[in-house]
Amino acid sequence: xxxxxGQGDARRSMELLWGPRVVAPRTGPGPxxxxxxxxxxxxxxxxxxxxxxxxxxxxxxxxxxxxxxMALYTYVPGKTxxxxxxxxxxLGELPSSYSVTSGWRAAAFSLADALWDLHLRHPWLLQVxxxxxxxxxxxxxxxxxxxxxxxxxxxxxxxxxxxxxxxFNIVRGxxxxxxxxxxxxxxxxxxxxxxxxxxxxxxxxxxxDLTARFPTxxxxxxxxxxxDEPYLEREARLSFEAGLELLLDxxxxxxxxxxxxx
Amino acid sequence: xxxxxGQGDARRSMELLWGPRVVAPRTGPGPxxxxxxxxxxxxxxxxxxxxxxxxxxxxxxxxxxxxxxMALYTYVPGKTxxxxxxxxxxLGELPSSYSVTSGWRAAAFSLADALWDLHLRHPWLLQVxxxxxxxxxxxxxxxxxxxxxxxxxxxxxxxxxxxxxxxFNIVRGxxxxxxxxxxxxxxxxxxxxxxxxxxxxxxxxxxxDLTARFPTxxxxxxxxxxxDEPYLEREARLSFEAGLELLLDxxxxxxxxxxxxx
DNA sequence: GTACATTACTTTATGGTGTAAGGAGTCGGC
DNA sequence: GCCGACTCCTTACACCATAAAGTAATGTAC
Numbered sequence: 001x002x003x004x005x006g007q008g009d010a011r012r013s014m015e016l017l018w019g020p021r022v023v024a025p026r027t028g029p030g031p032x033x034x035x036x037x038x039x040x041x042x043x044x045x046x047x048x049x050x051x052x053x054x055x056x057x058x059x060x061x062x063x064x065x066x067x068x069x070m071a072l073y074t075y076v077p078g079k080t081x082x083x084x085x086x087x088x089x090x091l092g093e094l095p096s097s098y099s100v101t102s103g104w105r106a107a108a109f110s111l112a113d114a115l116w117d118l119h120l121r122h123p124w125l126l127q128v129x130x131x132x133x134x135x136x137x138x139x140x141x142x143x144x145x146x147x148x149x150x151x152x153x154x155x156x157x158x159x160x161x162x163x164x165x166x167x168f169n170i171v172r173g174x175x176x177x178x179x180x181x182x183x184x185x186x187x188x189x190x191x192x193x194x195x196x197x198x199x200x201x202x203x204x205x206x207x208x209d210l211t212a213r214f215p216t217x218x219x220x221x222x223x224x225x226x227x228d229e230p231y232l233e234r235e236a237r238l239s240f241e242a243g244l245e246l247l248l249d250x251x252x253x254x255x256x257x258x259x260x261x262x
Numbered sequence: 263x264x265x266x267x268g269q270g271d272a273r274r275s276m277e278l279l280w281g282p283r284v285v286a287p288r289t290g291p292g293p294x295x296x297x298x299x300x301x302x303x304x305x306x307x308x309x310x311x312x313x314x315x316x317x318x319x320x321x322x323x324x325x326x327x328x329x330x331x332m333a334l335y336t337y338v339p340g341k342t343x344x345x346x347x348x349x350x351x352x353l354g355e356l357p358s359s360y361s362v363t364s365g366w367r368a369a370a371f372s373l374a375d376a377l378w379d380l381h382l383r384h385p386w387l388l389q390v391x392x393x394x395x396x397x398x399x400x401x402x403x404x405x406x407x408x409x410x411x412x413x414x415x416x417x418x419x420x421x422x423x424x425x426x427x428x429x430f431n432i433v434r435g436x437x438x439x440x441x442x443x444x445x446x447x448x449x450x451x452x453x454x455x456x457x458x459x460x461x462x463x464x465x466x467x468x469x470x471d472l473t474a475r476f477p478t479x480x481x482x483x484x485x486x487x488x489x490d491e492p493y494l495e496r497e498a499r500l501s502f503e504a505g506l507e508l509l510l511d512x513x514x515x516x517x518x519x520x521x522x523x524x
Numbered sequence: 525g526t527a528c529a530t531t532a533c534t535t536t537a538t539g540g541t542g543t544a545a546g547g548a549g550t551c552g553g554c
Numbered sequence: 555g556c557c558g559a560c561t562c563c564t565t566a567c568a569c570c571a572t573a574a575a576g577t578a579a580t581g582t583a584c
Contacts, residue, residue, distance in 0.1 A: 058541085166504070
């Protein structure tokens with residue numbers, strides 16, 4: 001059963017998100033804190049980066065810091081809040097300055113690329129799926145960056161909002177495929193090519209009428225030649241670039257329509 | 263630690279995905295099976311639909327069928343495979359016929375709409391995130407439907423593929439926001455408006471310089487008036503429609519470019 | 525009719541999870 | 555010196571997936 005956060009918990013997590021990262025050393029009785037929220041979050045991010053979200057537990061984070069799981073609860077209300085913090089802090093890493101001098105399109109592309117990079121460096125971001133927007137500084141930072149870059153199209157902000165969310169979705173969706181392919185390759189030890197090959201053989205054997213049942217899919221075939229380069233990962237990148245171009249073409253159309261019939 | 267599937271397991275799950283749904287009654291010694299893979303999958307889907315993925319456990323599925331958790335392992339290798347089956351069976355529900363008589367654009371829109379509906383009826387689909395493509399009949403069915411509808415644009419299939427994945431990503435991304443808003447509202451008991459209001463107040467109090475730090479976001483404000491209609495859900499739908507239009511505009515550009523300079 | 529193999533399902537057990545409760549030790553202020 | 559506040563630990567509980575072994579039901583072979 002899911003426990004839901006009351007009002008007090010909401011305040012607590014917002015304070016953690018927005019509060020000062022470097023806490024002034026406490027004065028008063030009691031032992032000095034040996035940990036800090038930031039240290040805990042950093043350790044958790046390290047684990048998620050290196051071993052995936054499945055290996056992230058309060059125990060594993062505690063262990064990495066030389067403590068038990070329960071020690072963390074002095075600093076962080078629970079795992080949910082810890083993950084929210086990880087998520088928001090990581091989003092905050094997104095670079096924020098994009099030159100618009102070579103046009104909005106180039107700026108939008110390099111921003112999308114930075115977002116792609118960020119997600120590929122921290123693939124667990126895609127598994128977080130905050131039950132509601134986290135509303136932390138990192139999330140705001142990303143929104144602000146996206147909005148301000150896309151605002152240079154000259155479109156009204158009320159429309160830019162939708163461009164932003166579409167772009168964000170395209171990036172997230174395509175990078176997810178890339179990230180999952182990497183993770184699966186690491187977990188199974190199988191190279192992607194091997195996995196794909198084994199799976200195709202199995203499919204052909206178990207479903208002999210595959211091409212008859214799904215003619216269009218069959219007609220498509222693999223988009224890139226099999227090489228030593230990871231297949232699915234390459235495909236995901238192509239999907240990212242192509243999808244982005246399509247979207248930006250749509251934006252261009254919108255610009256022309258808005259300013260065209262002058 | 264994640265256990266990875268060997269070759270034998272792969273065959274077993276492919277057989278479950280592609281095998282006949284109605285199994286002929288076994289002849290031979292031993293008690294008659296009281297359950298079936300399909301019954302188990304259906305029960306699991308019911309639970310996920312009604313109570314969310316968090317409530318889905320081998321126990322809960324077994325209980326719903328009047329069995330213990332372990333009874334399921336006679337039919338299904340493990341939870342992973344069960345979830346794969348749920349995912350693929352549900353994707354198979356997508357309607358497949360879309361009239362192209364009123365143009366590819368209308369067909370694409372109604373297909374995207376059906377996809378949106380499907381995900382909103384089964385929001386847990388978005389949390390499944392198969393570590394690799396499931397390669398089941400449902401997944402193929404969706405791909406086939408998307409590809410064949412978008413192929414009516416006349417674009418080469420190699421480009422249609424990217425349109426398909428971009429469209430899919432836009433739908434998934436926007437519907438995720440809608441689904442999560444519903445779920446959160448149900449779990450917390452708070453109406454969305456209430457939650458949003460409480461959160462804004464908290465933000466304003468804890469981060470007084472919010473509008474200075476994120477001017478563009480601040481300038482945006484809420485996109486729709488607060489009403490009794492769920493705010494985030496309405497917003498998600500708008501994002502879906504607007505994103506889709508942008509993408510389809512991009513497709514139109516591609517069509518013109520391809521056939522234009524005749 | 526009886527023995528046996530086969531199978532559905534249960535019980536029990538193992539090692540994982542998040543976290544509530546309470547105890548141990550450490551420090552500052554009086 | 556001592557109190558109170560504070561960090562951190564141990565213990566405990568409820569839940570999870572699932573391995574292993576046991577039980578009961580069923581068909582076939584003799």
